[in-house]
Amino acid sequence: xxxxxxxxxxxxxxxxxxxxxxxxxxxxxxxxxxxxxxxxxxxxxxxxxxxxxxxxxxxxxxxxxxxxxxxxxxxxxxxxxxxxxxxxxxxxxxxxxxxxxxxxxxxxxxxxxxxxxxxxxxxxxxxxxxxxxxxxxxxxxxxxxxxxxxxxxxxxx
Amino acid sequence: xxxxxxxxxxxxxxxxxxxxxxxxxxxxxxxxxxxxxxxxxxxxxxxxxxxxxxxxxxxxxxxxxxxxxxxxxxxxxxxxxxxxxxxxxxxxxxxxxxxxxxxxxxxxxxxxxxxxxxxxxxxxxxxxxxxxxxxxxxxxx
Numbered sequence: 001x002x003x004x005x006x007x008x009x010x011x012x013x014x015x016x017x018x019x020x021x022x023x024x025x026x027x028x029x030x031x032x033x034x035x036x037x038x039x040x041x042x043x044x045x046x047x048x049x050x051x052x053x054x055x056x057x058x059x060x061x062x063x064x065x066x067x068x069x070x071x072x073x074x075x076x077x078x079x080x081x082x083x084x085x086x087x088x089x090x091x092x093x094x095x096x097x098x099x100x101x102x103x104x105x106x107x108x109x110x111x112x113x114x115x116x117x118x119x120x121x122x123x124x125x126x127x128x129x130x131x132x133x134x135x136x137x138x139x140x141x142x143x144x145x146x147x148x149x150x151x152x153x154x155x156x157x
Numbered sequence: 158x159x160x161x162x163x164x165x166x167x168x169x170x171x172x173x174x175x176x177x178x179x180x181x182x183x184x185x186x187x188x189x190x191x192x193x194x195x196x197x198x199x200x201x202x203x204x205x206x207x208x209x210x211x212x213x214x215x216x217x218x219x220x221x222x223x224x225x226x227x228x229x230x231x232x233x234x235x236x237x238x239x240x241x242x243x244x245x246x247x248x249x250x251x252x253x254x255x256x257x258x259x260x261x262x263x264x265x266x267x268x269x270x271x272x273x274x275x276x277x278x279x280x281x282x283x284x285x286x287x288x289x290x291x292x293x294x295x296x297x298x
Contacts, residue, residue, distance in 0.1 A: 006279045013274075072200060135190060
């Protein structure tokens with residue numbers, strides 16, 4: 001190794017160290033995308049493997065998977081609604097009164113699975129819709145997150 | 158006179174009953190959101206809020222179960238979490254400052270070492286080379 005090569009290598013080393021020192025600033029300047037994940041799980045805990053019929057008074061065969069990638073802790077409220085075939089013309093959020101509501105706080109990059117602990121007492125044929133709301137600290141209200149999932153469901157006797 | 162005393166006693170009893178049943182759903186919902194805001198602020202300041210998130214989720218579960226005792230306990234948890242905000246921020250400030258100083262010291266030390274090697278390294282390398290192999294002679298075989 002000649003002294004010139006030695007100098008070149010040490011220059012490279014200095015450049016690498018400067019990059020290491022500056023990287024956190026660059027990473028903070030260009031933040032990654034922020035989003036929440038919502039999925040409806042069937043009785044086996046899988047997406048898209050749903051039980052489409054349920055007996056009256058029986059617990060709904062669904063649970064909810066929720067993951068937070070919003071870069072901060074989030075307070076979520078999810079609302080479970082029954083929407084008849086006839087009112088399925090528009091997109092959520094629906095005006096229907098929820099049959100089940102629950103809150104959950106999820107840390108950044110964490111996920112949670114919640115059961116829908118409710119049953120139907122009257123005949124129904126339509127969609128079970130789950131709408132996700134996030135608590136907005138600046139307004140002190142829950143805002144619709146544009147995340148929703150649904151599955152067909154029919155009650156039997 | 159006896160009637161007045163009896164009336165006063167009944168009033169006192171009613172007042173006590175009403176006072177004990179103080180926690181209602183709106184109050185607890187408001188307590189949860191304000192505690193969550195405290196957690197949010199503590200996290201923004203860099204605090205580790207994992208245990209507080211666990212406590213608040215526990216309070217939410219208690220609220221869902223719904224008895225008066227559960228609501229009172231949930232309210233107590235919310236108040237406890239809100240009170241922890243400042244402690245979490247202070248704890249984090251110390252840890253963050255220490256980490257910042259350590260990182261800065263390491264970066265400065267490495268840069269200084271690299272600059273010194275760049276300036277004097279080649280001479281040092283040559284002198285070491287001469288010390289080890291300087292007395293060697295190349296001979297034709």
